[in-house]
Amino acid sequence: MSTDQVVRPPWVRVAAGTSARSREPAVQPRRVFAQVIAGALVVLLAVALLGVAASRRLAEAEAVNDAAKTANLLADAVAQPALSDALLTGEQSAVAAMDTLVREHVLGGSIVRVKIWDPSGRILYSDAPALIGQRFPLGSEEQDALVHRQTRANVSDLTAPENRLERDRGKLLEVYRPIWTPSGKPVLFEIYLQYDEVAARTGQLWKGFAGVTLTSLLLLVVLLMPILWRLLNQLKRSQVQREALLQRAVEASTEERRRIAGALHDGVVQELAATSFAVAGAAERAWSLDQPDLADDLRSAAGTVRTSIGALRSLLLDIYPPSLASAGLEAALTDLVSNLRSRGTAVTLQLAPQSGLDAAGERLVFRVARECLNNIAKHAAATAVQVRLEPEERHTVMEIIDDGVGFNAAERLAHPSEGHFGLRVLGDVAAAAGGELLLSSSPGFGTRWQLRIPHP
CATH class of the missing domain: 3.30.450.20 (PAS domain)
Structure with missing residues (x-):
């Protein structure tokens, strides 16, 4: 596409990647023990240096005191009598x-x-x-x-x-x-x-001090090791339990979405559809009975019901997209771009055979793609759109590029129009799922979205 050859506007970060979807790094006992031992060595070194300084001061004080006693003895017993x-x-x-x-x-x-x-x-x-x-x-x-x-x-x-x-x-x-x-x-x-006596006495004091202090510190480290090992094991078990609970919560959320979507589709949507047909039939009967005002009101009511059905079906797609669940991400994205194709927009869909995404990642891709494609249909006036999805070493990347009118991305993010918070909401959705969402756009240069999702 031509949008790949032009100089693109700078990227604007809509959502920074978080660790919401990625697992917390596992606790590594060896690393923890190494840190404890390194900390103990630092403490021992600090104690040794302080001990040397304290021993030297104490030795000097004692040597000065002994020297004063010697001087007094010599002065009184030898010098003054002579x-x-x-x-x-x-x-x-x-x-x-x-x-x-x-x-x-x-x-x-x-x-x-x-x-x-x-x-x-x-x-x-x-x-x-x-x-x-x-x-x-x-x-x-x-x-x-x-x-x-x-x-x-x-x-x-x-x-x-x-x-x-x-x-x-x-x-x-x-x-x-x-x-x-x-x-x-x-x-x-x-x-x-x-002054040699001071140095000798410093060594003696240091040996006594070091023997007691260093032995006590080493004994403390040895006693702490079993306790630390037990705490690490408990932490590791808690981490495993937490991950299991999170996984069950995700699975429960998915099942609940499926249940709600099914109940709405089989219940409320079907009933509204039947109501729409009934109201439309009543409108035709009123028209045949030469009651045009009543017929117009009934047709308006039928249109309102059909509009509500459309909004409700969009909500069902948001809660649990049927094509995504049944046919997979490729079929769901193909369904999404069909709306643009029906309007005459040339859409290129490039999907890698293996996306590297789990179910939560696929749902995030679907939701971001749907919002971006809806914005293109409503505001971009684009003639060509490209959708790419491919895995990298640590991320799966989706890009959506159009050659539409574009907009000032930084200004729109900082000061959204009154009642229009689509960009911020889209960023919050991506961030909550652990993704990074980038946007590049300016007037006359089209728009480029990039979603980066860390591998599970």
């Missing part, structure tokens, strides 16, 4: 006596440096002779320790100029507290300790 006022003036004998005492009783083990400061920031003594006599400003914490007679401990700032000789020893802890000369003058006693 401190003399002569050290304040830098006498060599006082410096030598302090050096001997420090090297014999203080240095060694984890203690790598000793310094004694006066309040002005001058180093009175250090086991590193190059520092003796040098002056560095005391920080606020050091001054606070002198004023309030407190012991302070923290990680050494090796970038500070007074710590330049300790930079090659790695990370250190420094502890300082005041001591007093025999005359009562305060000086600051400071020791530096290796």
